[in-house]
Amino acid sequence: MTQRLDSETLKNAKARLPGFDRARLTPGIVHIGLGAFFRAHGVVYNDDAIETDPAAHNGWGIIGVSLRSPSQRDKLAPQDGLYTTVERSASGDRPRIMGSLLQAIVAPEDPKSLVDTLADPGIRIVTITVTEKGYCHDPATGRLNPAHPDIVHDLEHPERPMSLLGFLVAALKLRRERGIAPFTIISCDNLPSNGKLLRGLVRDFAALRDDGLATWIESTVAFPSTMVDRIVPASTDDDLALTLDLTGLQDLAPVIHEPFRQWVIEDVFGAAERPAWERAGAQFVADVEPFELMKLRMLNGSHSALAYLGFLSGFQTISQTVADPAFRNFLAGLWRDEIIPTVPTPDGTDLEAYAGQLLERYSNPAISHRTAQIAMDGSQKLPQRILGTIRDRLQAGQPWDRLALIVAAFIAYTSGTDEKGQPIDVKDPLADRLKADGQDPAAHVRRVASIESIFGTDLGKNEQFLDGVEAAYRKLLVDGSHAAVSAINQT
Ligand code: CS2
Numbered sequence: 001m002t003q004r005l006d007s008e009t010l011k012n013a014k015a016r017l018p019g020f021d022r023a024r025l026t027p028g029i030v031h032i033g034l035g036a037f038f039r040a041h042g043v044v045y046n047d048d049a050i051e052t053d054p055a056a057h058n059g060w061g062i063i064g065v066s067l068r069s070p071s072q073r074d075k076l077a078p079q080d081g082l083y084t085t086v087e088r089s090a091s092g093d094r095p096r097i098m099g100s101l102l103q104a105i106v107a108p109e110d111p112k113s114l115v116d117t118l119a120d121p122g123i124r125i126v127t128i129t130v131t132e133k134g135y136c137h138d139p140a141t142g143r144l145n146p147a148h149p150d151i152v153h154d155l156e157h158p159e160r161p162m163s164l165l166g167f168l169v170a171a172l173k174l175r176r177e178r179g180i181a182p183f184t185i186i187s188c189d190n191l192p193s194n195g196k197l198l199r200g201l202v203r204d205f206a207a208l209r210d211d212g213l214a215t216w217i218e219s220t221v222a223f224p225s226t227m228v229d230r231i232v233p234a235s236t237d238d239d240l241a242l243t244l245d246l247t248g249l250q251d252l253a254p255v256i257h258e259p260f261r262q263w264v265i266e267d268v269f270g271a272a273e274r275p276a277w278e279r280a281g282a283q284f285v286a287d288v289e290p291f292e293l294m295k296l297r298m299l300n301g302s303h304s305a306l307a308y309l310g311f312l313s314g315f316q317t318i319s320q321t322v323a324d325p326a327f328r329n330f331l332a333g334l335w336r337d338e339i340i341p342t343v344p345t346p347d348g349t350d351l352e353a354y355a356g357q358l359l360e361r362y363s364n365p366a367i368s369h370r371t372a373q374i375a376m377d378g379s380q381k382l383p384q385r386i387l388g389t390i391r392d393r394l395q396a397g398q399p400w401d402r403l404a405l406i407v408a409a410f411i412a413y414t415s416g417t418d419e420k421g422q423p424i425d426v427k428d429p430l431a432d433r434l435k436a437d438g439q440d441p442a443a444h445v446r447r448v449a450s451i452e453s454i455f456g457t458d459l460g461k462n463e464q465f466l467d468g469v470e471a472a473y474r475k476l477l478v479d480g481s482h483a484a485v486s487a488i489n490q491t
Contacts, residue, residue, distance in 0.1 A: 005249040007080040010097060015084060015247045018047060018099025020054035025061035027102055028275075030118055030183075032164055033129035034064040034072045034104055040085050040232040040257040042127055042188060046100045048280030059122065060275040061102040065114060067130060067164065069106070075253040076104040083253040084243050088366035095246045107167065111160045118171030119180065124273050127186045128198070129228075130164050132380035133429050135191065135201060139383045140456040142197050144204040155208055165205040172206070172221065173213055182221045184272050186265070188228045190300055192292060192384045195225030195266060224266040227291040229299065231258045231361060233369040258367050260357075264291040290346035297339050298351070299358055301385040302331055305402075306362070307374035308409035312419055312481035318369045322362045326486040331359060333489060334402045342392040372425070378410050379430040379454050386410075387459065394464060401472075401488055408472035409481060411448050419480050430454070441477060445470045 003009045010017060029046070031038055043062065050057040064081075066072050076083060081101045087094040107114050117123065132139065136148040144165075145151065154166030161167050168185065175182055185202070187194035199221070207214035235255055243254040263277065267284040278284055285291070303318070309330075310321030321327050335355040345351055386406055393400035414426050415436035428434060433451060436444055449460040449469065459465045475484045 002244065002250050003248075005079045005082050005084065005097070005247070005251045007082065009249055010082060013084075013095075013097055013247045013249050015095035015097050017097050019051035020057070020099060022061075022099045022102070024054070024058050025050075025100060025102060026059055026122060027061045027063045028059040028122060028273075029062045029125045029127060030065060030123050031062050031127045031129070032065045032067060032167070033131070033134065034066045034076075035129060035131075036232045036234055036255045037228075037230070038064075038127070038129045038188065039083060039098065039101070039253075040255040041228055041230045041261060041263070042129070043098050043101055044085060044261065045263055045277045045280040045282055046275055047098050049275045049277050050100055052276065052279040057275055059124075059273075060100065062100050063117060063123075064101050064104045065107055066104070067107045067134065067162070070109070072253065073104040073106045076101070079251065079253065082251075083255065084247055084249075084251045086239070086243060086246065086254060086256050087259050088256055089259050089364055090366060093242070093246055093366070095243065097247075108162060111162065111167070114167060115159070115161070115170045115174065118167060118183070119174035119178065121180045124183050125186060126168065126183050127188055128164065129188045131189060131377065132191060133377055134164050135189070135198065136163055136165060137197070137201055138453045139380050140453050142192075142200065144201050145453075146208070151205065154205075158209060165201055168202055169206045169209065169213070169217075172202075172217055173210070176213060176216050181272075182217070184222045184224065184269060184274065186224055186226060188226055190228070190296060190381075190384070192296060192388075193225050193289060194292070195223035195268075195288075199223040222268050222270065222272060224268050225288045225292065226266065227262065227264040227288055227295050229262040229295055230260060231364075231367060231369060232256070233367060234373055236368070256367070258361055258364055260361055262295075264288050285347075290344045294343050294346055294349065294351065294354065296384050297343055297389050298335060298355060300381065301339060301389060301406075302334060302358065303374050304378065304381055304385050304410070305334060305406040306331070307371045308378070308406065308413045309481050309485055311371040311375055311424075312409055312412060312476070313485065314419075314482075315371055317371060318362050318374070319365055319367065321371065322359065324482075326482065326489060328359070329489040330402060330485045338393060338398075338400055338402050339389055341396075341398065342389050375413055376427045377429065378414060379428050379434065379451070382407070382410060382454055383456070387455065390465065391459070394462070400468065404468040404472040405476070405484060405488060407469045408445075408476050411445060411469070411473055412476050412481075414448075415444065441473055442470050445473050
């Protein structure tokens, strides 16, 4: 009979096992947002750091929190928090069992107890991957959206919160009252200046409850900004079968990832304790912003481009899309001519080489990263991935044809119908507002561009922007995505 992975069966796994004694670990980190990304990124850095000196890291186990769905906990609890990561590349598969995730919990089942856990003096770090929409903010301005239903709820029920901000502030309030030093809060989401952004949101939310608390947070809590990178697609049934095949144990929560990883962290910890993640390759730097800007614009921006244009061209995955010569040319031109000129070069980086490495990563045939997955939540992603670059290009009076086509493809994708007239399952908090409503193309482009939480107060009124996107949108409708991508390479 097939055995399920857990503390008892762990020793039978045909995989690299945790190089430390899990029984000695106590929780020091609460991680909020227990999706595939963190389990293939943050936990891997943490396990690696612990392995370099287990005795010094006894206090750095992780409690993982899902803010909504019980699905991760339901899979991980019977496995005692253990799960497999499989590093995949053309040269083979490398399974490894991760050990520092000690427990998985579901916030809505008992919000009060999560607040208590967060207020425990043993917890010194809170890490976060709740994706863009988990910040309850206005993506164009980075400001708190006080009308967000979760924020409205949390202001009415401060002791039983449901949002990220509600939990952080409830716990910080208790720590302040009890004279416990605050935890360090580390956002690991793909948002610009994510630490600074979250700091502003936590402060503004706290100020709606208590000005003194907001001031205390402002002066005592560290919010290092980070750049995180690893390609980790959502796991599928095939991945479960692969993992069983490789390890000999059934694991319902494996994560599949590429070999590459990067974590750049702003060094504002001061005297605050932290694991020695630098021993696992994390970079602690004075200024993360150039790294973030490079990654958001070059990786995430091109990812969204491939997601919308690739999907509309009939491609299911990123590796299929970049196997197409027209798309490879499109990407090369996009990086070289339209994105790189807007990106300051981080220390020790060659942007051309970075672009080359990205193409190689996208081409990894063993990673099946779906265009539809990356296309999700575009209204929350476009501002930092594409629109900032366009603003810079417009201001410099430089061409931005490929960027215009990407925005047009986002509008076409979220209109809800593909090039064959079939419905698209658009997953986006603004899906209703983005849906086409039978208007002519110019009116549709203008209506979408008037959504200020995406396009700000400027772009929707900028005739040059509107004309450029409208022309690209017409091209998409008339010629189709693949022809439009090919044609742009000729100009
Ligand atoms: C992707 C990212 O889903 C998406 O929007 O662009 O998850 C991307 O794979 C990661 O940021 C890579 O580090």
